Amino acid sequence: MSENQQNEQVQIKQRREKLNALREETIAFPTDFRRDVIASELLANYGDKTKEELEQEPIRVKLAGRLMTRRIMGKASFAHIQDMSGKIQLYVTRDTLPEGFYNSQFKKWDIGDIIGTEGILFKTKVGELSVRIDAIRLLTKALRPLPEKFHGIADQEIKYRQRYLDLIMSEESRKTFVIRSQIVSYIRQFLTERQFMEVETPMMQTIPGGATAKPFETHHNALDMGLYLRVAPELYLKRLVVGGFERVFEVNRNFRNEGLSSRHNPEFTMLEFYQAYAEYDDLMDLTEEMLRGIAINIYDSTQITYQGEVYDFGQSFDRMTVVESILHFNPELSADHLATREAAVKVAEELTIPIKDGYGLGKVQIEIFEKTVEHRLMNPTFITAYPVEVSPLARRNDDDPHVTDRFEFFVGGREIANGFTELNDAEDQAARFRNQVAEKEAGDDEAMHYDADYITALEHGMPPTAGEGIGIDRLVMLFTDAPSIRDVLLFPHMRPKT
RNA sequence: GGGUUGUUAGCUCAGCUGGUAGAGCACCGCACUUUUAAUGCGAUGGUCGAGCGUUCGAAUCGCUCACGACCCA
Secondary structure, three states, rough: OOHHHHHHHHHHHHHHHHHHEEEEOOOOHHHHHOOOOOOHHHHHHHHOOHHHHHHOOOOEEEEEEEEEEEEOOOOEEEEEEEEEEEEEEEEEEHHHOOHHHHOHHHOOOOOOOEEEEEEEEEEOOOEEEEEEEEEEEEEEEEEEEEEEEOOOOOOHHHHOOOOHHHHHHHHHHHHHHHHHHHHHHHHHHHHHHHHOOOOOOOOEEEEOOOOOOOOEEEOOOOOOOOEEEOOOOEEEHHHHOOOOOEEEEEEEEEOOOOOOOEEEOOOOEEEEEEEEEEOOHHHHHHHHHHHHHHEEEEEEOOOEEOEEEEEEEEOOOOEEEHHHHHHHHHOOHHHHHHOOOOHHHHHHOOOOOOOOOOHHHHHHHHHHHHHHOOHHOOOOEEEEEHHHHHOEOOOOOOOOOEEEOOEEEOOOEEEEEEEEEEEHHHHHHHHHHHHHHHHHOOOOOOOOOHHHHHHHHOOOOOOEEEEEEEHHHHHHHHHOOOOOOOOOOOOOOOOOOO
């Protein structure tokens, strides 16, 4: 403790001394201040008024916020405070405050302190809407200095580890998370308007299902049983469809025990929704409509720019099958090259894709797709007809039993959504689970478990249903022009600091 | 996991082929009643990410480790 104090930097020491002095003479952390307006409201309502208009009819305002800048010029000072909506300038003079307050109090406050203040709106010489202060109080003393005001925080690590500092300092960063919030509420509204009901299903599951991914394991002490953090809510949402909630959705966290990258965080947010009496192409239409709506809602335009490329959600999106897309991006290949396992393996080997013995034709095709197509799908595109063996929960296509009625949606070379007509044939589903279990036993630790309870639910009859998952983080990246998933997560996973 | 690269004052950075550390902002003092990266003058502040090694001497060279960033798998 005393060692800590000794090691404290000079600036923190100075601020601590100021706080101690404050404690001596008054309540150091008062809570009774109330504001009557925020900065953005003032700028919106009075920003266009002239100097004269503001003088004619004086407008009195009470504001609170963090002191961000201060320019002391003898007996008068300019300062900016920042609240949740933005910044506004204060004009503070010695002679409008109580005797001695300006020199003995105001000038001793620090950048970063939180203050409450009151005064009259006016315009400065250069026309900036400001508040002429006649009452001002320190509400919260900040003991640590803020980052340098001009460059801000350049160290990405600090932006992530101390997100509160990033939010204080970076308008852009605040905007990213505001847009994230707007996207999620737009989606909620979009689905609710279409008779979807929002539900919450277990995050801790006895059998982790709904996706092929490695789960996190945990333990329930009282019941002395292992539990998994969910990798997807899918099987629970479909149980609800069996139960008669014919349109449901959930926006919530999934957990996957995999590596970290600019596109992966161990916990991430997924929208899943299920609509009875619909097929996968109904959901493709719905997805187009939703993305178009988000773009218009946020940017008032169907065009968005991501990392220098413009994407247009205004026109209907391209649609092609997995095989068509491989042929499209590999013009040297013909359909025959992908028609048999033997031929496809040869193609994969030429592409230096590692192929395991257990892979069937479909899996080999998907490996080729991921290597040669995925990252090139720039414009909004639906890819359809995914092989059965990589789609254990999707309905088999009636004309081609090797593929499913499934799509994935790509934009900017990234997978954003995955949807399909649900497999509601309990016997087919049981067989698919058995295949997954065989793959698990053969060493694939991402393969699914056999979920007998889910099969029982299907045996009670699930209406024909289509379902879809949309990765919210990646969607937000797209709409905020963020290069890394960490930029759209308030608190991305970081290695513990040593 | 591999490659490239970074870690120096509270923040943003400079510091050459090795000779014991520098700027701007912040902070402190003085001046200043329309500034907005305010300004002018002055002062304070660093076991140079950690450890080991080479050397008379290491922020600088080498090795190991920690934590990041970017690219690849």
